[in-house]
Amino acid sequence: MKIILTTFAIGLAAGIFGGIIGVGGGIIMIPLMVVVLKLSQHQAHGTSLLALVFTGLGGAIVYGLHGEISFPAAGMLALTAIVTARAGARCANALPDWKLRKVFGAFLVGCALLLTAKPYLPSFGGPHPFYADALIFLVTGACAGFLSGMMGVGGGVIMIPAMVLLADFSQHVAQGTALAVVIPVGLAGAFTHHQFGNVAKPYLPGLICGIFLGAFIGGSSANLIADASLRVVFIVVIALMGLRYLQADALSPLPKEDGDSKAP
Helix, strand or coil, X not given: CHHHHHHHHHHHHHHHHHHHHCCCCHHHHHHHHHHCCCCCHHHHHHHHXXXXXXXXXXXXXXXXXXXXXXXXXXXXXXXHHHHHHHHHHHHHHHCCHHHHHHHHHHHHHHHHHHHHCHHHCCCCCCCCCHHHHHHHHHHHHHHHHHHHHHHCCCCHHHHHHHHHHHCCCCHHHHHHHHHHHHHHHHHHHHHHHHHCCCCCHHHHHHHXXXXXXXXXXXXXXXXXXXXXXHHHXXXXXXXXXXXXXXXXXXXXXXXXXXXXXXXX
């Protein structure tokens, strides 16, 4: 019962967070699974990806009911992301944990800086010809899928800035679209992690129940927040998490030698 309650609380926190800012919630769930459940970094990534399918499902339902999902964009993003998510999962299985954290942390900080600078950047948002938007979504999906499979997250930290900066999406529509893409991408990445034995099945029932409920709560709360304010929340959260990940030893002791590919 203690494990069920603990994993439910972790899933609930990740679901609320993910629903509010439009990402899967893995950047909250993975550190908690490493610290509280004592999973290895690789197990946390694989377990997170499978649980995040339900963040995407719960959040996408709420955003969809408000008309805040672009299904054509979601389809194009998912088309390439599903393929690269499996490649990212294979890469994660081969690399040391501390390197994964540092690369991901640098990327999060970069995304935060880009979104902060958005008012001062030239507009690339459109209108674009269809083929230009399609290229943006396909390339973005490929990058997001690889990051998702490698880092155990939903990929929203790539998709949302790209949709806001390059396709002129509102923050709400970008977040709803990203959550819809999390569903197929999470399944693809989790399948590969499962093949490597990186999915901790006993923890899934509590995580899934908590994350599905949390995604409904977070998604509903997001629609009460103004677009600009929601963007500020997104920027602050990913910047703080990025700085956290850049501290490679911040969450658990990790090997420092390249030959150590996994935590004990």
